[in-house]
Every structure is written in C-alpha cells, then in structure tokens.
Amino acid sequence: MSEYLLLIISTALVNNVVLIKFxxxxxxxxxxxxxxGALGMGLATTFVLTLAAAASWMLENWLLTPLGLEYLRIxxxxxxxxxxxxxxxxxxxxxxxxxYQVLGIYLPLITTNCAVLGVALLNVQQSHSFxxxxxxxTGSALGFTLVxxxxxxxRERLAxxxxxxLYQGAPIAYIVAGLLSVxxxxxxxxx
Amino acid sequence: xxxxxxxxxxLGAFLGLVLGxxxxxxxxxxxxxxxxxxxxxxxxxxxxxxxxxxxxxxxxVVAGDLPPTFCPPGGKAVAEAIAGKLGIPxxxxxxxxxxxxxxxINESLCIGCTRCYKVCPTDAILGSAKQMxxxxxxxxxxCGKCEDVCPTECISMVAIKPTLxxxxxxxxxx
Amino acid sequence: MFRKTVRGxxxxxxxxxxxxxSPIRYFPLSDTLYVSMQQHIGAPASPxxxxxxxxxxxxxxASSQGNISAPVHAPTSGRILxxxxxxxxxxxxxxxxVATLEPDGLDEWGALNPPSDPxxxxxxxxxxxxxxxxIVGMGGATFPSAVKLxxxxxxxxxxxxxxxxECEPYLxxxxxxxxERATLIIQGILLMQHAVQAREVLVGxxxxxxxxxxxxxxxxxxxxxxxIPVPSQYPMGSEKQLIQQLTGIEIPAMSRAAASGIIxxxxxxxxxxxxxxxxxxxxxxxxxxxSGGAVTHPGNWQxxxxxxxxxFLNRASGFNEKPARLIMGGPMMGIQLPDLNxxxxxxxxxxxxxxxxxxxxxxxxxxxxxxxxxxxCPMGLLPLEMxxxxxxxxxxxxxxxxxxxxxxxxxxxxxxxSSIPLTHLFNYxxxxxxxxxxxxxxxxxxxxxxxxxERRLERQAKEKEALMAARRxxxxxxxxxxxxxxxx
Numbered sequence: 001m002s003e004y005l006l007l008i009i010s011t012a013l014v015n016n017v018v019l020i021k022f023x024x025x026x027x028x029x030x031x032x033x034x035x036x037g038a039l040g041m042g043l044a045t046t047f048v049l050t051l052a053a054a055a056s057w058m059l060e061n062w063l064l065t066p067l068g069l070e071y072l073r074i075x076x077x078x079x080x081x082x083x084x085x086x087x088x089x090x091x092x093x094x095x096x097x098x099x100y101q102v103l104g105i106y107l108p109l110i111t112t113n114c115a116v117l118g119v120a121l122l123n124v125q126q127s128h129s130f131x132x133x134x135x136x137x138t139g140s141a142l143g144f145t146l147v148x149x150x151x152x153x154x155r156e157r158l159a160x161x162x163x164x165x166l167y168q169g170a171p172i173a174y175i176v177a178g179l180l181s182v183x184x185x186x187x188x189x190x191x
Numbered sequence: 192x193x194x195x196x197x198x199x200x201x202l203g204a205f206l207g208l209v210l211g212x213x214x215x216x217x218x219x220x221x222x223x224x225x226x227x228x229x230x231x232x233x234x235x236x237x238x239x240x241x242x243x244x245x246x247x248x249x250x251x252v253v254a255g256d257l258p259p260t261f262c263p264p265g266g267k268a269v270a271e272a273i274a275g276k277l278g279i280p281x282x283x284x285x286x287x288x289x290x291x292x293x294x295x296i297n298e299s300l301c302i303g304c305t306r307c308y309k310v311c312p313t314d315a316i317l318g319s320a321k322q323m324x325x326x327x328x329x330x331x332x333x334c335g336k337c338e339d340v341c342p343t344e345c346i347s348m349v350a351i352k353p354t355l356x357x358x359x360x361x362x363x364x365x
Numbered sequence: 366m367f368r369k370t371v372r373g374x375x376x377x378x379x380x381x382x383x384x385x386x387s388p389i390r391y392f393p394l395s396d397t398l399y400v401s402m403q404q405h406i407g408a409p410a411s412p413x414x415x416x417x418x419x420x421x422x423x424x425x426x427a428s429s430q431g432n433i434s435a436p437v438h439a440p441t442s443g444r445i446l447x448x449x450x451x452x453x454x455x456x457x458x459x460x461x462x463v464a465t466l467e468p469d470g471l472d473e474w475g476a477l478n479p480p481s482d483p484x485x486x487x488x489x490x491x492x493x494x495x496x497x498x499x500i501v502g503m504g505g506a507t508f509p510s511a512v513k514l515x516x517x518x519x520x521x522x523x524x525x526x527x528x529x530x531e532c533e534p535y536l537x538x539x540x541x542x543x544x545e546r547a548t549l550i551i552q553g554i555l556l557m558q559h560a561v562q563a564r565e566v567l568v569g570x571x572x573x574x575x576x577x578x579x580x581x582x583x584x585x586x587x588x589x590x591x592x593i594p595v596p597s598q599y600p601m602g603s604e605k606q607l608i609q610q611l612t613g614i615e616i617p618a619m620s621r622a623a624a625s626g627i628i629x630x631x632x633x634x635x636x637x638x639x640x641x642x643x644x645x646x647x648x649x650x651x652x653x654x655x656s657g658g659a660v661t662h663p664g665n666w667q668x669x670x671x672x673x674x675x676x677f678l679n680r681a682s683g684f685n686e687k688p689a690r691l692i693m694g695g696p697m698m699g700i701q702l703p704d705l706n707x708x709x710x711x712x713x714x715x716x717x718x719x720x721x722x723x724x725x726x727x728x729x730x731x732x733x734x735x736x737x738x739x740x741x742c743p744m745g746l747l748p749l750e751m752x753x754x755x756x757x758x759x760x761x762x763x764x765x766x767x768x769x770x771x772x773x774x775x776x777x778x779x780x781x782x783s784s785i786p787l788t789h790l791f792n793y794x795x796x797x798x799x800x801x802x803x804x805x806x807x808x809x810x811x812x813x814x815x816x817x818x819e820r821r822l823e824r825q826a827k828e829k830e831a832l833m834a835a836r837r838x839x840x841x842x843x844x845x846x847x848x849x850x851x852x853x
Contacts, residue, residue: 037278063202069195076199083206090217097223101253102278160753162731233808235815264811268804281758313814332811355403358457359796363729363786 004135009190011139017115018147019177019184024115028151029173031106033159038152040099041106042145044092046138048084048110049119053137055080056120057130077120078111085111115144151180224276225249231272232262235312237334239263253277264332266291291351292333294326300345307337307346371606373743374598375776377534377697379573380723384656385537387664389545392653392681394441398466398671399451399708400426405501406508407433412464418445421475423647426464429496435509435711436499438647440669442475443468454674454693454707456700463708466671479645483556488518491560491642498641499648499711503633504528504539504602505694507712510634516623517561523626525563526611527554527635529570529577530595530602533695536715538652539632541665543570543577547584550632553639554590561628566590567611568632573597599697600774604629606743618770633714654715655681658723659688668709674716675705688718689726697775730783738777738787744770748777748787755794760801763794771795 017023024045031041056077064070089107093100100107110116119140123133154176163172228249235245240261242248251257252273259273259281274281294315296307301323308316308324315331318324328351338346351357403409410427420426420439427437446465453461480486486494496511531539543550558566568585570578572594581592595601595610605616608627616622622629633652640646649670655678656663662682674693678684691702693713709716738748746767754763768791777787 034278059202063198067194067198069198072195072199076202079199079203079206083210086210087213090213093219094217097219097227098276098278101224101276104278160757160759233811233815235811265808266804268801269808271801312818313811314818315814329807330810330814332807353457353459355409355453355455355457355459355461358455358459359800360456360789360792362793362797363789 004131007132007135008139008142011136012143012146013184013187014190016143016147016184016187017119017140018144019181021115021118023118024113024144026109027106027113028148028177029170030109031103032148032152032155032173034102035149035152035156036099037102038148039145040096041103042141042148044088044103044107045110045113045115045144046141048081048088049116049137049141049144050134051084052077052081052116052120053123053133054130055084057123057128057133060124061130073121073124074117077117081116081120082111115140147180147184151177154180225253228252228273228276231265231269231276233264233269233332235264235332235334237264237312237332237336239334264334292348293328293331293351294333294335294337294346295349296324296326297345297347298323300343302343302345304342306340306342310336310340312336371598371601371610371743372745373741373776374600374606375741375780376597377599377779379597380535380656381537381540381573383535383658384654384663384665385540385574387541389541389652389665389667392666392668392672392677394468394470394472394669395672395676395680396467397446397673398440398443398468398669399463399673400437400440400466400671401451401453401708401710402427402437402462402464403453404437404507404670404710404712405435406506407431407435407512409462410434410437412448412462414445414464416445416447419443419469420445420466421473423477423649424475425647426466429509433509433512435501435511436497436647437464438499438649439466440649440671441466441468442471442473452707454700454702454710454713458703463671474646477645479643483642484559486642488560488562491556492518494642495560495638497647498637500634500637500641501648501711502631503637503651503711503714504631505698505712505714507710510630510638513628513630514557514560517628520623521626522561522563522623522628524565524567524612524628525554525558525561526607526627526629527557527566527568527590527632528602528604528607528629529568529574529581529632530607531574532571532597532599532602533697533699533714534599535656535717536654536695537656538654538665538714540574540577542636542652543574543632544580546636547580549639549643550581550636551584551588551590552643553635553637555588556638556642557630557635558590563628568592569595569601569607569611571595571597571601599776599779600743600772603743603772603774605772618767648711651709651711651713653677653709653713654717656715657688657692657717658720659684659686659718661685668713670711671708673705674702674707674709677709678705678716678718684718686720689721690717690719690724692717692719697779698773725784727784729785732783732785735782737780737782741776741780743774743776744772746771748791751794752785752787752790755790760794760798764798768794768798 015021018028027041031037059076059080064073064076085108119137123136128136155173158172229246232245232249240248242251248257248261252259252261260270262269271281303321305320308318312334313330313332315327316324316337333348335348338348408431411430412427414420414426421442422439424439425436426439429436444467446467448462448464450460451463453459492511492514495514500510501507502510529539529543554566568581568590578592578594585592593611600606604622607629608622609615614625616625637648650667652665653668654665660682666681668677691705692699693702693716694700695715696717732749734749742748751763751766751768771791773788773792775788781787
C-alpha cells in the first residue's frame with residue numbers, strides 16, 4: 001500500500017509532469033486565466049490520462065509485445081489517446097455544455113498534450129504493472145491539475161495588479177511559471 | 192508486413208466502432224448553451240440586435256457571430272452573464288451603454304392610432320383608439336419597436352434623468 | 366472576562382478645539398428658507414401645502430409617503446413662495462424638490478399639544494409621535510427614527526445604545542448638546558427605552574469629551590442610564606464598532622444590530638425625541654458645527670432647517686482665506702459641496718471650510734501594498750484587494766471579498782500613503798452592483814411580461830379561430846337549410 005502512496009506523491013509532486021518534466025505546457029499557458037476553466041481542464045485531463053494509461057498498458061501487454069510490434073508503439077498509443085479524447089469531448093458536451101464552451105479548442109488539443117503520451121510511454125519504459133500504470137497516470141494527472149489550478153489562481157491575482165507595462169500578459173506569466181517550477185524543485189528533497 | 196498492418200487496422204476499426212456507439216448514446220440535440228443563453232435574454236424578441244428573435248441571437252452569440260454585448264435592453268448585466276457563460280473576456284468599453292432610456296409619447300402629436308401598443312413586447316403602452324396613449328415607466332425596455340411603427344413620429348426614446356435615488360458614484364478617474 | 370477590542374481604526378487629528386468651547390447659539394432667520402422634501406433616507410415627503418399658503422412654525426408641510434419616509438415641518442411661520450427644485454446637499458449635486466418659505470419674522474408656533482405624561486403612552490404611540498415629528502437619525506445617516514424604533518419593537522431589543530461618540534474630526538455639535546442640554550437628552554433616552562422596551566441603556570461617549578461625559582453622568586444619575594467613556598478612535602461612532610466596544614458583541618456580516626437585540630440611536634436624535642414628546646415641537650432646527658481653518662469664527666449654532674449654507678457661513682462667520690474644500694458633515698464621511706448654495710437639512714451635523722493645508726491634495730499613486738488599509742479597516746476587510754478587483758472590473762469578486770460589509774467610513778482612504786481613493790472606488794462599486802441588481806430585476810419583469818403577452822396573443826388567436834369556425838359552421842348550416850328548402 002505504502003508503495004502506491006509513494007508512487008502517487010512522487011508522480012504528483014516530486015516528478016511533477018508539468019513543472020519538473022515540462023510536459024503539457026500548452027494548456028498550462030492556454031487555460032489558466034480563469035480558475036473554473038483550469039479546474040475543468042485539469043479534471044478532463046485526469047480522466048483522459050487515467051483511461052489512456054490503462055488502455056495503453058493493455059495495448060502494450062496484450063497486443064504489441066505478443067506480436068512483436070513494439071516499433072508501432074507511438075502510432076498505436078496516439079490512436080488510443082485520440083479515441084479517449086474524442087470520447088471525453090462527447091461526454092463533456094453532454095454533461096456540461098458551459099465547460100465545453102469554456103475549454104473550447106483546448107479540449108481536442110488534449111490529444112496533443114505530450115503529458116498524456118509521455119506518461120503512457122514512461123509506463124512502458126519503467127515496465128509498470130497494470131495497477132502501477134493506473135496509479136502513475138492518475139498521480140501525474142493530479143499533479144497536472146494541481147499546477148494548473150495553482151497557476152490559474154496566481155494569474156487571476158496577477159490580472160488585477162499593477163504589472164509594469166513591459167511585463168503585462170504573457171511575460172509575467174512565464175516568470176511566475178518559472179518561479180513555480182523552482183518552488184516545485186523543492187519537493188526533490190522528499191525523495 | 193501483414194502482421195503489422197492487420198492488428199492496427201483492426202484496432203482502428205474497433206476504436207472507431209466504440210466512438211460511433213458513444214456518439215449515438217451521447218447525442219446532443221441542440222446546443223444546450225444556446226438554450227441557456229436564451230434564458231438569460233429578455234425574451235421580448237425586439238430585434239434590436241439584428242436577429243429576428245432572442246433564440247436566434249443566442250445561437251449567433253454561441254457561434255461567435257455576435258459579441259456578448261449585443262443585447263441593448265439587457266445592458267451590462269446580461270452581457271456579463273453571457274460572457275461568463277461562454278468563458279470569453281468581456282470588452283465592456285465596446286458597449287455603448289447610454290444609460291437607461293424609456294419611450295416618451297409626445298402628447299400633442301399622438302393621434303391614438305393604437306399601433307404602438309400592439310407591437311409593444313412588454314405591454315408597456317396603455318391606450319385605446321383615438322385616446323392618448325401612455326407609457327408605463329416600469330415595463331418599458333426602450334426597445335424602439337413603437338418608435339418604428341408610429342405614423343406621426345410622436346414617440347421618442349429619452350434618457351431617464353438620474354434622481355437622488357437612482358444616482359450612483361462614478362468610477363474615480365485616477 | 367476577555368473582551369475583544371474594536372478592530373482597525375485610525376486616529377486623525379481631532380481639530381475639535383476649534384469649535385468645542387463655543388456654546389450653542391441660535392442662528393437668526395434668513396430671508397428665505399429652502400425646506401427640502403428629501404431630508405432623510407427613503408421616499409421623498411410629498412408636499413401638503415400650496416404656494417401662497419401661510420404656515421405656522423412646526424406646521425406639517427409635507428407628509429411621509431411609503432414605508433420608509435419622514436414628514437417635513439415648517440421651520441418658522443411665514444408664507445410658502447414656491448414648490449420648486451433646488452440643488453440638494455448630496456454628492457451628486459442633483460436638484461431636489463424644496464418648499465421655499467418666506468418667514469414673516471414672527472416665528473409663531475402653531476398649536477403645540479404635548480401629551481401630559483409621555484412616559485404613560487404605549488410604546489407604539491411613542492413611535493408614532495416620534496415619526497410624526499419628522500425625526501430622523503441625526504448623526505448623519507438620516508434613517509427615519511420611527512421606522513427604526515418600530516422595526517426593533519418587533520425584534521426583542523435588550524440593549525439601547527446611545528451614540529455620543531462623535532468620532533468625526535472638527536464636529537462638536539453633539540459634544541455641546543450633551544454639555545448644555547443633558548437633562549433633556551436623558552429624558553429622550555428614557556422615552557426611546559420605553560419605545561423599544563429595552564432593559565439596558567448604554568451611552569457611549571469618546572473620552573476626548575470629558576465635560577460631556579461628566580454632564581451626562583450627572584444628568585443620568587438614578588435613571589438607570591449608564592454613561593460609558595469609550596476610547597477616541599475613528600470610527601468609534603459607527604454603529605457596529607460602538608456596539609462591540611460597549612457590549613463585546615460583534616454584529617455578524619450581512620446582519621442588522623436589531624437581530625442581535627441591540628439598537629443604536631444618536632444623542633441628538635434622543636434630544637429631538639424629547640423635544641417632540643415633552644414640548645410637542647417637531648424637528649425644525651438642528652445644531653450645526655461651523656468649523657475649519659478657513660472660517661474666522663468657528664462655533665456651534667442652532668440653525669433652522671432650510672437655511673442656505675452660504676447665508677449661514679457668511680452671517681455666522683466669514684472666511685480667513687479662500688476655502689480649498691467645502692464639506693457638509695464631517696471630513697471623513699461628509700459630502701464635498703461644489704458650492705454653498707444648498708440648504709441645511711436634518712442630517713447636517715457640520716459645515717466645514719477647509720484650507721489648502723488641511724486637505725490632502727496629492728495625486729493618487731500606485732498601490733505599494735503596505736497593508737495600512739487592511740490594518741485600519743474597522744470591518745476587517747482587505748481594501749487593497751477589493752480596490753484592485755474593482756479597478757479591473759471584477760466587481761463580483763470584490764463583493765465576495767466583503768464589499769457589502771464596507772461601511773464607507775473612509776479610514777482606508779485616510780491612511781493610504783499613495784492617496785488612492787479607496788472609499789470612492791467602493792462607493793462606485795456598490796452603486797454599480799446595485800444598478801446591475803436593478804437591471805436584472807427589470808429583466809426578470811420584462812421576461813414575465815413578454816411571456817404573458819405571448820400567451821395572450823396565442824389565446825386571442827385561438828379564440829378568433831374558434832369564432833371563425835363557429836361562423837363558418839353557422840353559415841354552412843344556413844346554406845344547407847336553404848338548399849333543403851329549395852329542394853323541397
């Protein structure tokens with residue numbers, strides 16, 4: 001049990017997918033202007049990542065490895081991820097039209113979120129078991145959501161402050177993201 | 192070669208099937224957002240935004256053809272609600288909010304033709320044939336429909352003068 | 366017991382010594398009085414006299430209309446010249462309906478019939494009489510006192526607090542009133558206690574007014590009224606702060622004092638209540654502090670309502686130098702007047718003419734996030750955060766931060782080293798939010814009206830259809846009958 005707990009903490013905080021591994025920076029900048037959108041995006045990505053981690057493990061272990069098709073891994077994984085994203089999009093459109101509208105183009109773009117593919121590939125690389133893959137995926141996604149929400153909170157506050165003209169908008173956001181990344185490096189001490 | 196193509200084709204076909212079934216199950220009839228936005232609108236079908244009805248306007252704003260500030264009778268409050276719903280930034284400076292207005296009937300020109308109160312979407316005009324018509328201040332939305340049909344051009348939209356009760360502080364300039 | 370002290374607050378220089386040594390004097394009648402129909406919060410009073418009517422002092426000239434309103438009485442005997450619009454003493458400078466009264470110089474009271482023993486009246490009767498005398502909150506808020514008393518009568522008031530704080534700098538009208546007319550004030554307090562059936566009466570007076578405290582304590586002996594000195598600190602005269610200081614009870618956010626069994630009235634209101642019930646005199650004059658560095662003779666005057674501020678200032682004093690700012694009320698919460706062509710109303714506690722040295726005229730700078738405003742806020746809010754949100758148009762977020770609890774005391778604006786107009790921003794945001802609320806309300810009404818109209822049109826169309834069908838059927842039947850006849 002403690003092994004899995006450690007896995008979650010290490011994926012969510014110590015090896016945070018966004019701030020330490022620098023995967024999935026597009027939504028970090030794109031959907032972090034409002035807290036609601038960031039939380040929705042985080043949850044959607046969590047859903048996709050968990051499903052994709054499970055599906056890719058099954059694909060890898062039941063199809064690609066037995067047939068010796070490891071060289072088609074990226075192709076097959078992208079196929080699965082795209083399907084999961086499409087499915088999520090339909091689900092959100094049905095369940096929460098407002099969130100669908102808020103996320104806009106960033107929802108289908110989860111497909112190209114390299115965090116999703118990255119986690120699936122890392123699972124294979126580290127030869128995780130099915131449960132481990134699932135937890136690895138969920139942990140990464142939780143870390144992603146955490147960072148997105150934190151960053152959205154910071155940007156909401158930045159939006160009302162007197163930022164020097166040169167730094168307004170994206171520049172100050174990049175600086176804040178950098179500082180946040182430095183702060184997350186502090187978690188390395190946990191390992 | 193076949194060993195590589197076949198499994199991927201089958202995988203693709205299978206996933207496509209799954210998506211196909213899912214899209215049947217999760218079908219969305221009409222954009223729910225448009226419906227939700229229509230709920231926010233006054234529903235007077237006044238046509239000031241250039242659309243024939245509030246429903247059509249809601250569709251247009253969801254599609255992005257109209258800015259969220261399109262509804263003059265709704266004013267700032269509606270614009271903000273719509274922008275919040277769609278998650279788009281609101282450029283309130285683009286909004287020419289001239290302040291609240293109401294219809295005013297010039298009593299010397301009114302011939303009591305009854306046309307204005309027949310088109311009034313909120314029943315804000317009272318009158319009968321050959322009688323002077325009057326406007327209910329509380330119900331009038333200044334949509335301008337009566338202004339368009341009046342044969343003697345005796346109706347005009349006038350700004351409501353602020354009183355001690357309606358006056359509010361303006362934004363400090365500094 | 367551990368008692369929480371009042372939060373925040375500032376200590377502006379009092380400047381009370383300019384005027385607090387001069388006793389109350391009666392200001393003579395001017396040539397014309399401009400009696401405003403809107404001297405209170407709520408609906409304006411509606412005039413019951415016509416131009417040309419002769420009125421006696423204290424005669425009703427406008428009656429209250431609506432639930433929250435107060436009547437207006439003639440400040441002297443004379444002739445009503447006109448009912449016309451005149452600039453209101455209001456930050457907007459908008460006009461308000463006034464009755465122009467030309468005094469006949471006799472200052473003749475109408476029939477005064479005070480009850481023989483006001484304390485024998487029922488609480489409801491006391492409330493009615495206080496309302497009929499046109500008494501409003503004299504501290505400056507001008508909320509109709511009878512409405513406040515009536516509301517509290519229904520909500521089990523335990524404690525009546527009388528506000529003698531007068532925490533605004535410069536003002537000394539309540540101070541002088543307590544020093545000179547303490548006996549009548551105590552009588553008024555007892556009447557109010559009777560009106561709300563309160564068990565306990567506390568009078569809070571700031572400790573920078575030792576003479577007023579001793580005068581009130583002497584007058585209160587044996588009456589059960591407790592006179593308690595409170596520390597001098599702005600805004601000690603604010604309702605919630607005074608309650609907390611005196612009772613230790615903190616009024617929750619979005620709640621009224623009456624809900625906690627407490628009601629607060631001003632000393633001058635108590636005095637007016639005593640005059641109304643013991644002497645039968647309605648509220649027709651009030652004590653006004655004339656002060657500020659730009660006036661030659663600061664002092665306290667009993668001024669007939671409706672006297673023009675310009676006339677008052679010129680007759681009672683004069684200017685040392687050109688005033689840089691004219692204020693009606695106190696410098697923290699008062700109204701900045703564009704000119705002095707406005708009448709004295711029931712809420713006018715002072716008229717101040719301040720010099721260049723007395724006002725802050727630095728231009729607003731950027732917020733340096735020093736947090737002084739947070740420390741000074743008596744309501745425990747975050748003025749800098751609220752202001753930042755309001756500036757970028759996030760009014761709702763400002764409201765979530767507690768804008769609705771802001772009492773607009775001005776402590777944050779006073780303390781701000783960057784001179785940011787914080788209170789102005791909050792006033793703006795409150796007004797804007799209220800207008801949005803109103804607009805939403807109107808939208809809802811519009812929607813209902815539009816739906817009703819649609820339904821009516823549908824029904825009418827159906828009725829028309831039915832009528833047409835019936836006619837067609839009738840015509841067809843007739844035709845058939847005719848045909849039958851022809852065939853036969």
